[in-house]
Amino acid sequence: MEESEEGKSSINENEEEEEKEQQVWSWGAGTEGQLRTGRLEDEYSPQLLHQLHFLSSVTVLACGGAHVLALTSGGRVFSWGRGNSGQLGHGDNNNNMLNSCCYPKPITFFDHHSLTHVSAGWSHSAFVSDSGCLYTCGDGSFGQLGHGDYRSHCSPVKVEYFINKNVEQIECGMRHSLVLLKDCLGNQVYGFGSGKRGQLGISTERIKSVSLPQVTNGFEDVEIVGISANGDHSAAISADGHLYTWGKGFNRTPDVHCPWCLPSSSQFTKAALGWNHALLLTGDGEVFMLGGSHHGVLSDPEKMSPAKHLSENANEAALERVAALDGVIVVQIAAGAEHSALVTEDGTIMTWGWGEHGQLGLGDARDQTNPQAVSLGDNVQNKDTKFQVYCGSGFTYAIRTLCVPSQS
């Protein structure tokens, strides 16, 4: 209802973004309003969403446990989905502040800020401004907001610890957060929140949680260019293409308390983490997986028997290439809690893994052990079309951006 109201207030469709036209689809678990369909139900097939003027130029979508943050090209941020911990950041709304919200609503706290990066965890949210400041809101009961206490906030609060530092990236996991700083070799990565599985990488001893950021060990001589967090896992990619992981062990291997460099000759460009697996993309467009032995068999108790593919060294999870993707060049990867998604060079979206809530978008609730192409209806392939895919815990979003060639 209110969605159309918001739409009406800005009828003038193309005034801002003449260069780009976007289509957005969502599918999977939807009972918290996270799919933006206006219905609180699961969807087994991609749902083309009602075009909203103010969301016509989404540059980044961040999908969490059951909420979504959308960053637009103008640096504004909108949120929707579950809000019971304050993760939507719509704080001032008095009684409604902790309600779920099934239509995109601007986080008015940022009306006078321009944002460059957002991340959504299980029940917390984080935002980076163009001046390198970090803000967090939502569930803080494990210290994952980084404010030095265990309070939750329903409106974004600046993380004082980084006030004189330049934050580049924030990644929110289930109960922890990782921060990557700009131009700060040696002390680039920080962790806070729950650390029980080693996901903060701040100590070899078992740490329950910390509520103030602490430097992640092991990167003293390494330049990190990207970080990832989900579930109780953490990962980082170095400038020379090495992958580091820490936190909960994959395939029930022991937890890793200090970042561990994966021995591999591949050059990794991106890591997407689930709750029990990691997807890795190489510079050549190949996809590898860590901890994938249960991927796509979750609903089948027969196949859930303890890990068949134990690596030679049972303390380390084996890195496996996704063989079904032979000859396919992949340009983007994303991981939900127990499902995976990717975009191929020719603009095909593929999904696999757990499908019980329709999060694979294949029209049913079945699991898939190999990547399957998702049909977005009669979409005209066009070389000026760019696809992006994003996964929340049990749901998925796809965005098609048509870049109209400029007049010159």
Next chain:
Amino acid sequence: MSYDDVEIEDMEWNEELQSYTYPCPCGDLFQITKDDLELGEEIARCPSCSLYITVIYNIEDFLDKKSINKLEKSKQQPVAVA
């Protein structure tokens, strides 16, 4: 097979649901009540999907609390800490 083994100290007490909860990968919560724990139940289920987890806990911790509660009936309800 159980999706995961989770220690009770890693679960959160949810006042509204009157249950200990833990995030389920579908987006909902695995749930188990104190009564279930007192009975020795170790499976926490998610109301939205087929998955369940095994809760690792010491049943005496829950039985003790109950008998203590009975002894101190005059006192108010104990505050549950997850």
